[in-house]
Amino acid sequence: MRNLSAILAVLPALALAACSSDPAPEPVEQIIVREPGAPPVQQAAAEEPAVSGENDEAAPIAAGKSAFAICSGCHVVDADASSTAGPNLHASVGSPAGAREDFAYSEALKSSGITWTEAELDAYIADPAGKVPGTTMVAGAVQDAEQRKAIITYLTSLSAT
Amino acid sequence: MGKWSRRAFIGAGVVAGSALVVGVAVRPGNPNDELKPLLADAEGEELINAWVKVGADNVVTAIVPHVEMGQGALTALGQMLADEMDADWAGVQVVEAPAIDQYVSDSIGREFIAPNLQVPEFFEPTVAGGFLELAQAMSLQITGGSYSVRGTGQRAMRTAGAAAREMLIAAAASEWNVPEGEITTANSMVSHAKSGKSEPYAKFAAAAAEQSLPAKPKLKSPDKYTLMGKPIARTDIPAKVDGTADFGIDAKVPGMKYAAVKAAPVVGAQVESMDATAAKSMPGVLQILNMGDFVAVVADGYWQAQQALNTIGTKYSKTEGDKLDQAALFTRYDEYLDEAGADGGDTETEEGDAADAFANAATKVEAEYKVPFLAHATMEPMNCTAWVRDGKCDVWSGHQSPLGARKAAAKAAGLDFEDVTYHNAYLGGGFGRRSENDNIEMAVRIAKATQYPVKMIWSREEDTMQDHYRPSATSRFQGGLDKDGKAVAWSNIHTHLFDPQEAPTVPYYNIANHKIRKVDVPTHLRFGPWRSVDHSQHGFFIESFVDEMAVAAGKDGYAFRRELLKDSKRHLAILDKAAEMSGWGNTLPEGHGRGIAFVPSFGSVIAQVAEVDMTGAKPKVKKVYVAADAGFVVNPDGFTAQMESAIVYGLTATLYGEISLKDGAVQQSNFHDYQMLRINEMPEVVVEIINGDHKRLGGGGEPGLPPIAPAVTNAIFAATGKRVRELPLSKTSFA
Numbered sequence: 001m002r003n004l005s006a007i008l009a010v011l012p013a014l015a016l017a018a019c020s021s022d023p024a025p026e027p028v029e030q031i032i033v034r035e036p037g038a039p040p041v042q043q044a045a046a047e048e049p050a051v052s053g054e055n056d057e058a059a060p061i062a063a064g065k066s067a068f069a070i071c072s073g074c075h076v077v078d079a080d081a082s083s084t085a086g087p088n089l090h091a092s093v094g095s096p097a098g099a100r101e102d103f104a105y106s107e108a109l110k111s112s113g114i115t116w117t118e119a120e121l122d123a124y125i126a127d128p129a130g131k132v133p134g135t136t137m138v139a140g141a142v143q144d145a146e147q148r149k150a151i152i153t154y155l156t157s158l159s160a161t
Numbered sequence: 162m163g164k165w166s167r168r169a170f171i172g173a174g175v176v177a178g179s180a181l182v183v184g185v186a187v188r189p190g191n192p193n194d195e196l197k198p199l200l201a202d203a204e205g206e207e208l209i210n211a212w213v214k215v216g217a218d219n220v221v222t223a224i225v226p227h228v229e230m231g232q233g234a235l236t237a238l239g240q241m242l243a244d245e246m247d248a249d250w251a252g253v254q255v256v257e258a259p260a261i262d263q264y265v266s267d268s269i270g271r272e273f274i275a276p277n278l279q280v281p282e283f284f285e286p287t288v289a290g291g292f293l294e295l296a297q298a299m300s301l302q303i304t305g306g307s308y309s310v311r312g313t314g315q316r317a318m319r320t321a322g323a324a325a326r327e328m329l330i331a332a333a334a335s336e337w338n339v340p341e342g343e344i345t346t347a348n349s350m351v352s353h354a355k356s357g358k359s360e361p362y363a364k365f366a367a368a369a370a371e372q373s374l375p376a377k378p379k380l381k382s383p384d385k386y387t388l389m390g391k392p393i394a395r396t397d398i399p400a401k402v403d404g405t406a407d408f409g410i411d412a413k414v415p416g417m418k419y420a421a422v423k424a425a426p427v428v429g430a431q432v433e434s435m436d437a438t439a440a441k442s443m444p445g446v447l448q449i450l451n452m453g454d455f456v457a458v459v460a461d462g463y464w465q466a467q468q469a470l471n472t473i474g475t476k477y478s479k480t481e482g483d484k485l486d487q488a489a490l491f492t493r494y495d496e497y498l499d500e501a502g503a504d505g506g507d508t509e510t511e512e513g514d515a516a517d518a519f520a521n522a523a524t525k526v527e528a529e530y531k532v533p534f535l536a537h538a539t540m541e542p543m544n545c546t547a548w549v550r551d552g553k554c555d556v557w558s559g560h561q562s563p564l565g566a567r568k569a570a571a572k573a574a575g576l577d578f579e580d581v582t583y584h585n586a587y588l589g590g591g592f593g594r595r596s597e598n599d600n601i602e603m604a605v606r607i608a609k610a611t612q613y614p615v616k617m618i619w620s621r622e623e624d625t626m627q628d629h630y631r632p633s634a635t636s637r638f639q640g641g642l643d644k645d646g647k648a649v650a651w652s653n654i655h656t657h658l659f660d661p662q663e664a665p666t667v668p669y670y671n672i673a674n675h676k677i678r679k680v681d682v683p684t685h686l687r688f689g690p691w692r693s694v695d696h697s698q699h700g701f702f703i704e705s706f707v708d709e710m711a712v713a714a715g716k717d718g719y720a721f722r723r724e725l726l727k728d729s730k731r732h733l734a735i736l737d738k739a740a741e742m743s744g745w746g747n748t749l750p751e752g753h754g755r756g757i758a759f760v761p762s763f764g765s766v767i768a769q770v771a772e773v774d775m776t777g778a779k780p781k782v783k784k785v786y787v788a789a790d791a792g793f794v795v796n797p798d799g800f801t802a803q804m805e806s807a808i809v810y811g812l813t814a815t816l817y818g819e820i821s822l823k824d825g826a827v828q829q830s831n832f833h834d835y836q837m838l839r840i841n842e843m844p845e846v847v848v849e850i851i852n853g854d855h856k857r858l859g860g861g862g863e864p865g866l867p868p869i870a871p872a873v874t875n876a877i878f879a880a881t882g883k884r885v886r887e888l889p890l891s892k893t894s895f896a
Contacts, residue, residue, distance in 0.1 A: 025454070
């Protein structure tokens with residue numbers, strides 16, 4: 001049996017898994033802040049400027065802000081913030097491509113002639129390198145159309161203020 | 162999602178798997194009917210036996226029973242099967258078997274359970290079947306133990322390839338109405354010279370699958386090998402270079418959310434209370450979970466989850482472990498060793514009378530060595546994606562034992578095994594860490610609570626602090642030399658013994674009297690197999706002490722070992738080769754030293770010579786010469802890479818590796834305090850291979866590691882006269 005004990009030493013967890021059928025412990029405490037896709041209601045109330053009496057509009061904006069989380073690694077949106085790894089996207093909707101002074105855009109994007117309409121943005125976010133070959137935006141493509149829509153709604157709200 | 166689809170795993174390279182073919186292929190009853198729907202559902206594809214598939218396009222697929230964690234064994238396994246099958250390598254693809262019972266490795270069970278079982282060669286292929294049930298029962302479906310090529314490959318893949326070839330020949334002979342003996346095979350074609358007929362394998366694949374399974378397929382002798390022994394490029398290279406390779410952490414599931422976790426810093430403690438006030442209002446946060454033994458935050462993004470987790474205040478229950486510091490643990494080791502005294506503890510091996518021989522020895526040598534806990538520090542941190550819903554569970558990760566992971570997931574989900582589908586991907590480093598199931602269980606528990614798919618990713622800190630560690634250990638030796646400086650007594654007592662059982666033993670050294678004992682010392686930290694497992698510490702202990710005995714005998718370390726190995730030609734050949742490669746005996750620059758170490762492990766025999774420059778503030782390892790005998794090396798390029806990477810991993814531990822405890826918790830947390838070897842610290846490595854026994858193969862993944870630490874410390878002694886008895890070297894001042 002010496003070698004049998006060797007197996008158990010190498011694979012203690014497997015051995016246990018094979019010997020017991022008790023399910024693993026359930027949560028002691030489970031705080032559900034919100035369901036996936038639902039807007040972060042409290043945050044929206046506190047932070048969004050155009051909330052009062054306009055809940056119909058606020059919800060999609062809040063959802064968009066949430067969806068924008070994956071973009072926030074490279075892009076900031078505060079009006080007076082400097083661009084980071086990607087350009088600041090405040091007031092980007094409706095502006096021409098490559099408009100910010102504080103970001104070194106690729107030649108490809110600067111010379112693209114694109115004006116960031118919602119449709120153009122949608123195509124670009126879906127596949128940046130496909131839409132503008134040579135762009136330095138090599139990450140962050142959003143494949144989910146609903147998510148893109150939410151993100152653009154959010155960006156549009158920032159451009160309107 | 163629910164039902165595992167063969168097309169999905171082959172097409173996407175997302176695979177899951179484990180072992181066996183021969184057991185299935187040569188036992189009564191052809192299992193193809195059962196396996197075929199899982200593995201050959203494409204038009205025109207035929208499963209010839211459980212490990213071989215031939216497509217209508219004449220592409221031969223080798224279904225291999227192990228996972229890819231950077232070691233490259235899949236390519237070698239494919240070479241073994243394709244060589245015996247006479248397949249055209251350009252038309253061979255290698256895929257991992259799915260995580261289903263039929264692919265459990267029987268032969269791995271055999272290697273662990275009855276490694277020395279001798280059977281007549283005639284029974285060789287069928288004996289495997291006898292171990293199938295036992296192996297299945299124990300989930301022995303792992304990639305580890307440096308086992309893939311020497312065990313599964315040698316015993317199973319080759320037999321499967323040879324059997325497939327014989328079945329194709331039988332089918333062609335029947336169709337063409339010619340004797341089987343007149344048919345030849347090459348490049349995935351069957352040919353009959355007399356009639357001038359020649360057809361691709363695909364033409365006979367369906368008929369071959371109907372043939373009875375050969376009782377004992379004839380394997381090639383080494384002079385007939387066409388693929389084995391060739392440095393064929395690894396099949397996983399292109400995807401890893403162009404970035405399309407999917408690792409466990411790359412799992413993508415629609416609607417998937419992310420979890421960050423923090424477990425109790427002292428293993429065994431429970432979460433008593435958690436303050437999630439700030440976390441609740443942080444961006445992206447969906448759920449905050451107190452799971453008892455850990456806290457989890459689920460959010461839209463991983464970063465959001467981790468940021469929120471960082472704000473959670475947690476109180477943990479008190480445990481016995483809280484009081485333990487590393488120094489106190491080593492003191493505890495000493496107490497147990499002292500208590501065992503001259504004759505206590507568990508005797509592992511004994512020959513002659515070591516106590517008497519030591520008492521009467523002309524020269525006595527004594528030494529004590531220490532090594533710390535070590536973390537695995539895989540490049541890809543622990544992670545797992547799980548989705549539990551409607552009585553089903555899907556799990557995505559990279560695991561060394563997919564079937565074990567599937568069982569662990571079923572248990573954690575409270576579901577039947579059949580209701581769990583496990584999807585394995587490439588492992589971004591395994592080293593033994595990914596044979597544990599803690600990450601699988603945690604992700605399933607979280608996903609069971611959320612009911613939507615969740616990808617759990619551990620932070621580097623969590624990965625470092627919640628590992629299953631190579632144990633810290635202390636080992637004491639007494640050695641005796643006669644008046645001629647010949648070793649006559651070897652006595653050792655050390656803490657712990659996990660695996661392999663022979664790690665502390667030295668049967669290859671011709672010392673008449675030896676006794677080896679161990680004491681088990683309780684600690685609350687979790688043990689885990691770490692590349693080369695117990696050989697990682699015992700290689701250092703043994704080869705340091707042999708060097709100390711050589712010095713006491715007034716002999717050179719190489720000459721002293723030569724005397725001890727003189728009755729074993731194979732061992733001696735490797736020792737001599739390493740010495741020859743290094744120019745042993747030639748003068749080195751002032752302040753430089755050369756050290757030799759010899760450690761057979763996992764069926765392979767390895768000697769290393771390290772050259773170390775001690776003129777600077779800390780040791781600089783300049784060159785390492787490796788002489789290796791793994792029986793027969795199937796892929797010399799892959800094997801050499803394993804020797805090199807074992808030196809990277811082992812040298813990291815030698816120079817820096819240390820996990821220590823304070824108040825019961827691990828003190829290190831990330832690469833700033835758990836350093837890796839840097840590229841400017843990497844020595845030049847020269848590897849030479851001797852194929853010493855093509856019938857009994859040795860492993861490649863682990864055996865290159867154990868000799869490096871003692872080769873380096875022996876070199877430091879040669880350069881400076883300073884004997885290092887504790888690792889890592891960063892604890893010792895060389896000023």
